[in-house]
Amino acid sequence: MNWTDVFASRMERMKASEIRELLKLLDQPDIISFAGGIPDPALFPAEAFQAALADALSPANQGTALQYSVSEGYGPLRDWLATHMQGLGVACSRDNILITSGSQQALDYLGKLLLSPADTALVSWPTYLGALGAFNAYEPQYDRLGAGGNRSAADYAETAQAKGGRVKFAYASVDFANPTGETLDLAARSSILDLAEDLDIAVIEDAAYQALRYDGDPVPSMLSLEIERKGSIEDCRTLYCGSFSKTLAPGLRVGWVCGASQVISQLVLMKQAADLHSPTLNQMAIATVAAAHFESHTAMLRRVYAGRRDAMLAALATHMPEGVTWNKPEGGMFVWLTLPKHLDAADLLRLSLETQRVAFVPGRAFFADGSGANSLRLSFSLAGDAQIDEGMRRLGVAIRAAV
Structure with missing residues (x-):
């Protein structure tokens, strides 16, 4: 064949x-x-994970750890993440969080959710290779986010229309970006939010390295900045993608998306169709170790x-x-x-x-x-x-x- x-x-x-x-x-x-x-x-x-996995597989917990679970993710982990996000200036609840199999799966789901063939994704030049790989499956066009510094929303929209689609989102690796190591300053983040408002598109904030700042002053996340503007995460267009891969353990493949519950509910449908849910045992171990040691x-x-x-x-x-x-x-x-x-x-x-x-x-x-x-x-x-x-x-x- x-x-x-x-x-x-x-x-x-x-x-x-x-x-x-x-x-x-x-x-x-x-x-x-x-x-x-x-x-x-x-x-x-490793020792903390050994203890956490032993606890998850104890007679009291093994029924939960080894059984099917809800697609949204393990409740205690989502609660911990809601508190973690609040510490980053993002007021939210577990209903605003979906657990994914690493942030890479989150990027794939968001590409599937937002892109039709020939639609345009705005990305930096260069940008994270894994994001391009995730988005490519949905046959988009790409345009350079921030090129020249003064491009208007109308210019972006006209360019996308000429390619047969419309602009759907701006993707940005915001802190110590993969691959450049660069961080978007406050003005750059605000500019992306302004452009997204003018184009009426989503913003995908890739924050995989957010916890690994060695010097300099922290910059507020784009989701927290947008919440300051609008008052509620439910009114925001920014979708925050986080991961435990760079901080606790990449092999357990645990990441998350934080955003408006209307978007999270659609991503849950994708999760159900794709793999039902991320492994509960892994989520339980991450929840225990994060609560005690993050x-x-x-x-x-x-x-x-x-x-x-x-x-x-x-x-x-x-x-x-x-x-x-x-x-x-x-x-x-x-x-x-x-x-x-x-x-x-x-x-x-x-x-x-x-x-x-x-x-x-x-x-x-x-x-x-x-x-x-x-x-x-x-x-x-x-x-x-x-x-x-x-x-x-x-x-x-x-x-x-x-x-």
């Missing part, structure tokens, strides 16, 4: 993730990898990862040749490197792997239009100081050879 004849047209937009492919390199012990945005497993609160554990992560960020910035300053530039993130897991214009980071990766055994993610994958060839993403979360310094030394050698 020729399967390509029966595949849906959307499969033409589905491509293998460069990051997922690069993660396979972690099995090669001689590779120094700065590719995946992966938490350090040595920092997982603040102290994330404080420890901030201390450790801040040191690794500083080690990478120092190593870059020592080893990078002239013409290479990079940003200085206030948090998160990434540093964004810009090479001289004539260099292609994909070609550099092949050279680097062959001669220096150093891995990173070429930047082109993060651009909706395939541009950004002379950029790359480095993750500092998984390497110690000595390995970071040696890796940057080797990468500098590779760049000099490529020039």
